[in-house]
Amino acid sequence: xxxxxxxxxxxxxxxxxxxxxxxxxxxxxxxxxxxxxxxxxxxxxxxxxxxxxxxxxxxxxxxxxxxxxxxxxxxxxxxxxxxxxxxxxxxxxxxxxxxxxxxxxxxxxxxxxxxxxxxxxxxxxxxxxxxxxxxxxxxxxxxxxxxxxxxxxxxxxxxxxxxxxxxxxxxxxxxxxxxxxxxxxxxxxxxxxxxxxxxxxxxxxxxxxxxxxxxxxxxxxxxxxxxxxxxxxxxxxxxxxxxxxxxxxxxxxxxxxxxxxxxxxxxxxxxxxxxxxxxxxxxxxxxxxxxxxxxxxxxxxxxxxxxxxxxxxxxxxxxxxxxxxxxxxxxxxxx
Numbered sequence: 001x002x003x004x005x006x007x008x009x010x011x012x013x014x015x016x017x018x019x020x021x022x023x024x025x026x027x028x029x030x031x032x033x034x035x036x037x038x039x040x041x042x043x044x045x046x047x048x049x050x051x052x053x054x055x056x057x058x059x060x061x062x063x064x065x066x067x068x069x070x071x072x073x074x075x076x077x078x079x080x081x082x083x084x085x086x087x088x089x090x091x092x093x094x095x096x097x098x099x100x101x102x103x104x105x106x107x108x109x110x111x112x113x114x115x116x117x118x119x120x121x122x123x124x125x126x127x128x129x130x131x132x133x134x135x136x137x138x139x140x141x142x143x144x145x146x147x148x149x150x151x152x153x154x155x156x157x158x159x160x161x162x163x164x165x166x167x168x169x170x171x172x173x174x175x176x177x178x179x180x181x182x183x184x185x186x187x188x189x190x191x192x193x194x195x196x197x198x199x200x201x202x203x204x205x206x207x208x209x210x211x212x213x214x215x216x217x218x219x220x221x222x223x224x225x226x227x228x229x230x231x232x233x234x235x236x237x238x239x240x241x242x243x244x245x246x247x248x249x250x251x252x253x254x255x256x257x258x259x260x261x262x263x264x265x266x267x268x269x270x271x272x273x274x275x276x277x278x279x280x281x282x283x284x285x286x287x288x289x290x291x292x293x294x295x296x297x298x299x300x301x302x303x304x305x306x307x308x309x310x311x312x313x314x315x316x317x318x319x320x321x322x323x324x325x326x327x328x329x330x331x332x333x334x335x
């Protein structure tokens with residue numbers, strides 16, 4: 001049974017994943033997003049902090065006479081904080097940018113706060129989060145196989161976005177397929193979803209494959225319980241197409257999470273046909289993503305917000321507080 005995710009975790013992840021604040025010097029601001037409360041020590045190393053908590057009573061509203069259908073309404077308090085930083089803009093200007101960014105995220109994501117997209121933007125060999133590997137083989141290799149080679153930094157850049165600058169894996173050995181392995185990493189300590197909270201997974205591969213036996217890419221997901229590649233989806237194009245796998249049951253079989261809350265999900269893409277030893281099998285990858293939907297809040301809206309700068313301390317702390325309202329519908333039969 002899918003568990004309802006802590007709504008604060010959902011909102012923290014939404015803000016953390018989508019936060020993009022640019023300083024006046026064109027650098028990307030470092031913003032720490034977490035549960036409450038303000039940590040002044042953090043502000044020594046970060047340009048700003050955003051905190052999320054439940055600070056007002058929440059409601060459960062019946063939507064029918066037998067109360068089997070209810071609306072859970074949660075009242076969040078969201079705060080953004082910033083101080084003056086040397087060689088950067090004043091703290092009040094950082095605070096203003098944070099304020100506008102929070103307003104933007106909630107407006108844009110108001111109908112899907114429980115949906116998170118993971119991709120390879122900004123990922124490279126040293127990042128330690130998601131990983132991508134390539135290989136050539138006559139059979140589909142398991143995730144831990146020694147033949148996988150991680151992409152180099154310049155190769156990772158080719159799968160950052162859908163821009164027609166593609167990573168190419170080519171093999172010319174007879175009966176070998178060109179393959180790419182994508183590893184998505186989730187850490188609950190970083191506010192990623194726990195496997196028990198996930199109710200839907202959508203995996204997408206954008207690219208194409210060519211081979212002597214015909215064009216096409218086959219995409220599969222690793223079931224760590226059966227130790228097998230499953231849920232195959234195929235394309236047949238000789239130019240970019242998006243191949244999608246949608247999972248909505250047995251999801252804990254595909255996210256391999258340990259007791260420390262670190263989990264992995266593996267996706268395999270290979271040419272549908274192998275090389276014949278003369279003409280190569282070539283796999284082109286442009287962009288790849290994993291979209292997780294958790295059980296929890298499905299709507300957001302703003303209540304009110306106000307500036308509440310703290311001027312009794314030095315340096316002054318620019319501070320804005322928001323009321324954000326989230327809700328979702330529950331259908332529970334009496335027993």
